[in-house]
Amino acid sequence: MEGTAGVVDWEQCRGPGAEYAYYCGLLQDEVNAAIEGAAEAGAAQFLVNDSHGQMRNLRPDALAGRARYLSGRHKPMYMVEGLDPSYDAVFFVSYHGSMSSAASTLSHTYNPKAIADVRLNGQVTGEAGINALVALGHRVPVVLVTGDDTTAEETAAFCPGVVPAVVKRSVTRFAADSLHPAEACALIRSAARQAIEGLASAQLPAIALPATLEIRFLHGDFADMATWVHGVRRTDVKTVELTAEDPIALYRTFATVVALTRSIVE
Ligand SMILES: [Zn+2]
Numbered sequence: 429m430e431g432t433a434g435v436v437d438w439e440q441c442r443g444p445g446a447e448y449a450y451y452c453g454l455l456q457d458e459v460n461a462a463i464e465g466a467a468e469a470g471a472a473q474f475l476v477n478d479s480h481g482q483m484r485n486l487r488p489d490a491l492a493g494r495a496r497y498l499s500g501r502h503k504p505m506y507m508v509e510g511l512d513p514s515y516d517a518v519f520f521v522s523y524h525g526s527m528s529s530a531a532s533t534l535s536h537t538y539n540p541k542a543i544a545d546v547r548l549n550g551q552v553t554g555e556a557g558i559n560a561l562v563a564l565g566h567r568v569p570v571v572l573v574t575g576d577d578t579t580a581e582e583t584a585a586f587c588p589g590v591v592p593a594v595v596k597r598s599v600t601r602f603a604a605d606s607l608h609p610a611e612a613c614a615l616i617r618s619a620a621r622q623a624i625e626g627l628a629s630a631q632l633p634a635i636a637l638p639a640t641l642e643i644r645f646l647h648g649d650f651a652d653m654a655t656w657v658h659g660v661r662r663t664d665v666k667t668v669e670l671t672a673e674d675p676i677a678l679y680r681t682f683a684t685v686v687a688l689t690r691s692i693v694e
Contacts, residue, residue, distance in 0.1 A: 429441040429451070429452075429455050429480040429481070429485060429522050430480075430522065430523075430524035430533055430534040430575075431521075431522035431523045431524050431533075431574055431575025431576060431579055431595070431596075432451065432454050432455045432458055432522045432595070432612075433454065433458070433595040433596050433606040433607050433608075433609055433611075433612035434451065434454055434596075434606045434609060435451055435454070435522075435533065435534070435604075435606075436533055436534070436602055436603055436604050436606075437534075437602060438534065441455075441480065441481065441534070442481055443481075443482070443485075452485050452486065454609050455480075455485060455486065455522055456486050456487060456490055456491075457609060457613050458521060458522055458574060458595070458612060458613060458616055459476060459486065459491070459492075459521055459522075460490075460491065460492035460493075460613075461612075461613035461614070461616040461617040461620065462519050462521050462572060462574065462616050462617070462620045463476075463491070463492040463493040463495055463620075464492050464493070464617055464620070465616065465617035465618060465619065465620025465621040465622075465623075465624070466493075466517075466519070466620045466621065466623070466624045467492070467493050468617075468621045469620075469621045469622075469623075469624035469625045470624065471493075471516070471517075471624050474491075474492075474493045474494075474495035474496065475495065475496045475498060475510050475515075476491060476495050476496070476497050476498065477498040477503075477507070477508070477509050477510045477511075478497065478498065478499040478500075479506065479507035479509075480522075482500075482501055483499055483500055483501050483503070484499040484500055486499070498510045504680065504683065505562060505679070505680070505683065506683045506686070507555065507559050508559050508562035508563070508679070511562055511563065511566055511568065512566055513566045513567060513568065515566070515568045516568070516627060517568065517569055517570075517571045517572075517623065517624065517627060517630065518563050518568055518569070518570045518571065519570075519571065519572040519573075519574075519620065519623070520556050520559065520570060520572065520573045520574070520575075520583060521572070521573075521574050521616075522574055522575060523554070523555060523556055523573055523574065523575040523579045523583065524536070524554070524555070524575055524576070524579055525554055525575075525576065525578040525579050525582060525598070526545060526546070526552055526553060526554030526555070526582055527540060527543055527544060527545050527546075528544065528545035528552055529552075529554065529578045529582065530578070531578065531598045531599065531600050531601060532576055532578035532579060532598045532601065533576055533596065533598045533601065533602070533603075533604045534601065534602070535554075535578075535601055537553075537554060537555060537558075538555060538558070538686045539686055539689050539690060541646070541689075542645055542646060542650050542686075542689035542690075542692070543643060543644070543645060543646070543650075543686075543689070544644045544645060544646050544666070545644050546558060546641060546642065546643050546644070547641070547642040547644075548561075548586065548635065548639060548640070548641055549635065549636055549639055549640055550640075550642075551585060551586075552582075553582065553585070553586060554579065554582040554583070556570070556573060556579065556582060556583035556586065556587065557582065557583070557585065557586035557587075557633075557635075558641070558679065558682060559679075560583075560586045560587050560633035560635065561633070561635060561639065561675035561676065561678055561679040561682075562675065562676055562679045563587075563632070563633055564632055564633040564635055564675045565674065565675040565676035565679070566676070567632060568632075569587075569589075569627070569630035569631060569632055569633075570583070570587040570590055570633060571589075571590060571591060571623035571624070571626070571627065571630050572590065572591050572593065572619055572620050572623040573587070573590050573591075573592055573593070574592075574593040574594075574595060574616050574619070575594070575595065575596075576594065576595070576596045576597060576598045576604060577594050577596075577597050577598065578598060580592035580594050586633050586634060586635055587631075587633050587634070588631050588634050589626075589629075589630060589631045590623075591619045591620075591622050591623040591626070592619065593612075593615045593616040593619035593620075594615075595607050595612035595615060595616065596612075635675065637673055637674075637675060638671050638672055638673040639671070639672065639675055639678055640669060640670070640671040641669070641670050641671075641678060641682055642663070642667060642668070642669045643667065643668050643669075643670075643682075643685065644666055644667045645666045645667070645668075645689075646666070647666060648665040648666050649692060650666075650689050650692065651664075651665065651666050651667060651668050653688050653689065653691075653692065654668045654685045654688065654689075655668060656688065657681060657684050657685055657688065658681075659671075659672070659681055660681065660685060668685070670682065670685075
């Protein structure tokens with residue numbers, strides 16, 4: 429939701445409240461624009477996995493394309509729950525930059541109260557790169573990303589050929605120059621259409637295997653706790669590392685570590 433045009437503050441994307449309800453409407457319009465663009469290019473079936481906050485930010489009856497809606501918390505595959513090899517493509521809609529990016533609206537990497545940054549095979553990654561592990565595991569290409577300029581760049585680093593719909597330019601972490609919502613939706617719609625039209629030549633995420641995730645936390649307690657999970661190695665006071673040949677297994681371990689961090693700071 430942080431990547432939606434106009435969103436610049438936590439209050440706008442965390443309920444309850446009138447402002448949150450308004451911005452949920454803008455998110456809904458952007459999700460629908462992505463579905464409609466894909467449908468124009470021939471896509472016929474859609475699954476929307478709500479991955480933001482409490483993961484129930486949309487109105488199911490207002491979803492375009494008669495999309496199924498996977499919502500609610502506590503999903504083992506978190507932001508990529510529901511994906512399997514039967515899918516043709518993945519869209520990352522309303523994404524945001526990584527915690528360590530220079531300036532990206534509401535930047536964070538999974539848990540802003542715990543994680544300082546994450547590297548995938550040595551390169552800083554946001555949520556898009558981490559989530560791309562699962563797409564790679566199922567051999568489904570990530571073909572569309574929507575959000576700000578930084579998010580588009582960070583996603584392209586791991587998802588070559590991904591079509592970007594840049595709906596805002598971040599000025600700082602709490603300021604952005606956004607397109608008008610109608611313009612943002614038009615851009616997303618045409619990018620989604622282009623992404624599906626180009627499916628025949630779409631590439632899988634470019635992540636060498638075995639892959640390593642390095643997680644640097646804000647303080648050492650988190651790193652200590654992370655080592656309770658099998659396969660997680662502590663490399664210094666605030667940092668842990670995990671490696672796997674299977675990218676889906678690697679993601680599952682990462683998601684487990686994230687869930688554990690929430691027991692300290694939520
Ligand atoms: Zn996030």
